[in-house]
Amino acid sequence: MKKRRMDFRVRWSGLEELYEEGKVRAIGVDNFTQDRMADFLFFQKVRPAVNMIECNTYFQREKEAEYLKQQNITMQAWSPLAAGQKNLLEDPVLCEIAKAHEKSVAQIVLHWLVQRGIVPVVKSVNPKRMKENLDIFDFELTADEMERIRQLDTEHSYATSRDTGKAVTEFLEAAMSYQV
Numbered sequence: 001m002k003k004r005r006m007d008f009r010v011r012w013s014g015l016e017e018l019y020e021e022g023k024v025r026a027i028g029v030d031n032f033t034q035d036r037m038a039d040f041l042f043f044q045k046v047r048p049a050v051n052m053i054e055c056n057t058y059f060q061r062e063k064e065a066e067y068l069k070q071q072n073i074t075m076q077a078w079s080p081l082a083a084g085q086k087n088l089l090e091d092p093v094l095c096e097i098a099k100a101h102e103k104s105v106a107q108i109v110l111h112w113l114v115q116r117g118i119v120p121v122v123k124s125v126n127p128k129r130m131k132e133n134l135d136i137f138d139f140e141l142t143a144d145e146m147e148r149i150r151q152l153d154t155e156h157s158y159a160t161s162r163d164t165g166k167a168v169t170e171f172l173e174a175a176m177s178y179q180v
């Protein structure tokens with residue numbers, strides 16, 4: 001017989017309990033598109049404080065950002081530098097803006113997210129780059145620069161999208177196989 005797996009809503013109830021008992025200050029989710037989020041919010045007691053989704057200059061998620069803002073849920077961006085793919089760090093527009101501000105392209109992209117009200121979750125194993133990635137709060141991008149970056153949006157993920165039933169099932173089977 002097929003083993004019953006624990007649905008994420010059951011796990012969320014556990015997190016809600018911890019939140020209500022004051023044992024954790026905030027609880028959140030990741031990879032919720034707005035259709036899933038609207039459904040989730042309708043049935044849950046505690047709203048997620050954050051939703052972490054893929055977002056970078058080539059996949060800007062404007063509609064998702066707008067929806068999360070309306071719902072007062074903080075948007076976090078995973079792979080803000082597109083995980084080093086798509087030559088994001090060599091993009092000519094970003095290089096030009098970086099030069100104008102005497103910053104690196106990574107700093108421009110991270111600041112661009114912050115200026116949009118989005119929290120970047122960037123990964124680095126290099127202490128020099130970790131420091132660089134935090135040094136992004138001493139400049140502002142102009143409206144023209146924001147618009148030039150907006151035009152880089154391809155509206156496509158660099159990562160595999162899970163927008164079919166087959167893709168979701170395969171993802172869940174792989175994810176469940178890691179659980180103890």
Ligand SMILES: NC(=O)c1ccc[n+]([C@@H]2O[C@H](COP(=O)([O-])OP(=O)(O)OC[C@H]3O[C@@H](n4cnc5c(N)ncnc54)[C@H](OP(=O)(O)O)[C@@H]3O)[C@@H](O)[C@H]2O)c1
Nearest residue numbers: 030078079080081082083084106121122123124125126129
């Ligand atoms: N929730 C989810 O579904 C999900 C999915 C994917 C990722 N994530 C999380 O999101 C976080 C970031 O995503 P990610 O690692 O995929 O992509 P990322 O942060 O966009 O890119 C990481 C890559 O960029 C390099 N890098 C970092 N800072 C740099 C800088 N200042 N200059 C040049 N290169 C720089 C890193 O190399 P070095 O390490 O050598 O500096 C690494 O190769 C991770 O913690 C990951 O676990 C979550």
